[in-house]
Amino acid sequence: MSGHREATTLLEVTNLSVSYKDGTASLHEVSFSMNPGEVVGIVGESGSGKSTLLRAVMGLLPAGGRYTGGEICFQGQMLLGNDTLVQNWHGVHGQRMAMVFQDSGSYLNPIRSIESQYVEAIRAHLPMSRKEAKELAVRTLASMGLDDPERVMRAYASQLSGGMKQRTAIAMAASLKPELLLADEPTSALDVTTQNEVLNQLSRLCAEQGTGMIMVTHNMAVAAHMADRIGVMLNGKLVELGDTLDVISAPLHEYTRKLLNAVPELEGDMHD
Ligand SMILES: Nc1ncnc2c1ncn2[C@@H]1O[C@H](COP(=O)(O)OP(=O)(O)OP(=O)(O)O)[C@@H](O)[C@H]1O
Ligand SMILES: [Mg+2]
Known part of the structure; x- marks a missing residue:
């Protein structure tokens, strides 16, 4: 199965553990692959291994x-292989693969202005002048619904609200135009209205740039709103993965049905 890879595959994860x-397995033989530009939503209860994945x-x-087994191949480059003997993410972080952490706001540097760290991050990855980088930053912050992006740029992290920090971190990761964006509950600190706005902008940015997520x-x-495919995690295993419509209309796993039953509004969506 892992022997054959299409040239177009963005990411291929095989039996990742x-x-x-303390010895408990947090990921157990997880396998899936993604095409460029594809959006995969991962759902599952707290502690099921989503962040670990x-x-x-x-x-x-x-x-x-620690890795206890498996392979990760990214754009044909073996990041993890030979049952964990190969571990090489060199040249991948940042522009090619970027991450928005679950509490991403707290990963901002507290002793530097947003502008100084944002402009530096862009210029480390994209060939831009300081002025161009600043313009890109301001534009991306504005697209995340931050009303006064110039003020955000001048601010230090401690001067921003949790939701503002989170949107800043999303903007920073997305504007590096990565091939793959890993977003862990990117909008958890936001109210529902802002959450929708940020998710829509994030979708739009990814689509424009061909960024997979x-x-x-x-x-x-x-997940149903954003993703091309949905994966369901339970106890460190990917128990279901399929096209979004298939998963919500004909879930295969008992646990997926349970998750779906907890979201009454999805039924309405399905019959639109
Ligand atoms: N740093 C750590 N040290 C030890 N165990 C950890 C660590 N991080 C996670 N785990 C364990 O790994 C398992 C999976 O955790 P993980 O954070 O990946 O879950 P999650 O699905 O992201 O949960 P949540 O929805 O609450 O964010 C849990 O049993 C957790 O206790
Ligand atoms: Mg988590």
């Missing part, structure tokens, strides 16, 4: 976490 120090793909397991959410309705 991760354990933390994104961090594992990004090569940034938290301290105490794995988006973790505990909200099945959000």
Whole structure:
């Protein structure tokens, strides 16, 4: 199965397993692949391994976490292979693969203005002058519904609300035009209206740039709205993965049915 890869495959994950120090398996033989520009939504209950999966793909397991098996191939480059003997994310982070963490606002540098870190991040990855980078930053911040992007640029992280920090972190990751964006509950700190606006903008940006995305959410309705395919995690396993419409109209796994039953508004969507 893993021997044959189409040239167009963006990401191929095969039998990926991760354990933390106490020995419990947090990911158990997870396999899936993605095409360029595809959006995959990952749902599942708290502790099912969603964040661990994104961090594992990004090569940034938290301290105490380790790969115990599997392969990750990104655009034909083996990031993890030979049952974990190969671990090489060199040249991948940043422009080619970027991550929005679950509490992404707290990853902003507290002692530098947003402008200084944002402009530097863009220029480290894209060939732009300081002025062009600043314009791109301001534009992207505005597209995330931040009313006064110039003020955000001058601010330090501590001067911004949780939702503003989160939108800033999303803007920063998305404007690097990565091939793959890993977004872990990217809008969890936002109210419902802002959440919709940011998700729509994020979808639009990804579509425009051809950016593929794995988006973790505990909200099945959000996944159904955003994703081409939906994956369902339970106890460290990917128990279901299919086209969004198939998953919501004919779920294969008992647990997926349970998740769907908890979202009454999806029925309305399906009959539109
Ligand atoms: N740094 C860590 N050290 C030890 N165990 C961890 C660590 N991070 C996660 N785990 C364990 O791995 C399992 C999966 O956790 P993970 O954070 O991936 O879940 P999740 O699906 O993202 O949950 P949530 O929806 O609450 O964010 C859990 O059993 C958790 O306790
Ligand atoms: Mg998580």
